[in-house]
Amino acid sequence: MRRSLEGLTRHIVELHHVDTGGEGRPLVVLHGLFGSADNWRSHVKQWRAQRRVIAVDLRNHGKSPHASGMRYATQAEDVEALLEALNIERCDLLGHSMGGKVAMTLARQSPARVARLIVADIAPIAYQHGHDAIFRAMRAVEARPPADRKAADRIMAEFIETPATRMFLATNLVRGEDERLVWRVGLDQIEEDYASIVAVPDGDGAYEGPALVLRGGRSDYVSDEALPAVEAVLPRAHVETLAEAGHWLHAEQPEAFQSAMSRFLAAE
Known part of the structure; x- marks a missing residue:
């Protein structure tokens, strides 16, 4: 039964999400800046055949409420409150771009909730204002x-x-x-609060669980120079490059993206 979010931290917003249902450990998907759960529709259709998938609209995106504050700790709290409301104690967590920083923050702050972490084309570093x-x-x-x-x-x-x-x-x-x-x-x-979006993820220390960092070969978001920062935050991360993809690697190279995800999630 779904629990109410009332009584939790005041600035938490109740996130809109798409839940396929199903058995086993769920895969939770977090989109990037100006994205939404809708962007992942074709991937969700494939994943749902094997597992439960929950695609989330982060605050100020998609059908979720608008609220001040884009800090990664704040957004991670939103997602954790959703997991709590859905009675999900442990999940596999995928985040693209901004959603990848939310995912890294959640994994650092509540590592017991994240069994396996996938970060798509973002590094735990500060970026220049590029929008x-x-x-x-x-x-x-x-x-x-x-x-x-x-x-x-x-x-x-x-x-x-x-x-x-x-x-x-x-x-x-x-x-x-x-x-x-x-x-x-x-x-x-x-x-x-755009400054919070281009900033480093929140949280202290490293996420010690298994992690996959997928980067686009035609993207500069996860450069070789950023790899030491990746290793510091995700010491068990495997970094894989999709050579023909840019920043929206899941849309540009969907089959390669699916294949990399499947290999990682199958390696229990």
């Missing part, structure tokens, strides 16, 4: 709510050259009360 064009594009759409996705794409193209990035952001557009498209993400809250 200025995205914020400008999203604010422009907000200022001129478009009637359709083609109009939204034209607005975003004034700031973002890459069609794939615009298409990814457009997954966050929904119909508002006047039938025009609006952002469903908590843009104010994300931009207000």
Whole structure:
């Protein structure tokens, strides 16, 4: 039976999630910045044949509530509260990009909850502010709510050259009360605390459990220079490179991503 989140830490928000049900140890999936559980739909369809999968919308994303504070300790508390509410004492945990930092934080703060950790294309380091064009594009759409996705794409193209990035952001557009498209993400809250998103994960010490770090060969998020930081936080991590993938490696190389995940999760 699902327990209420009432009485837990005041700033915890009740996260929207998709739960496939099923037996065995669940796989919990955390998306990256401006992503959602919906981005993992095709992977979830494959994983659910073997196990229970829970794909989560982190705060200010997808269908989850908007709330101030994007610190990784805060987001990890949200996820742990969800696990508590679902009576999940132990899980395998996968996080991509920002979600990977949430996953590392949760694993460091509550290692008994995480049996195996998968971190997709992010390192436990601070990054430069790299989303200025995205914020400008999203604010422009907000200022001129478009009637359709083609109009939204034209607005975003004034700031973002890459069609794939615009298409990814457009997954966050929904119909508002006047039938025009609006952002469903908590843009104010994300931009207000963006410094926490580019910061290092929270937590002290290392996660000593088995870990897999998947990185894209065409991405610079997990450079060789970042590997000592990975080893310090995840001393048992195996680092695997998907040569033909960029930062969105699960979307760009889905079969290779699935294969790497399957090998790791099968190696009990």
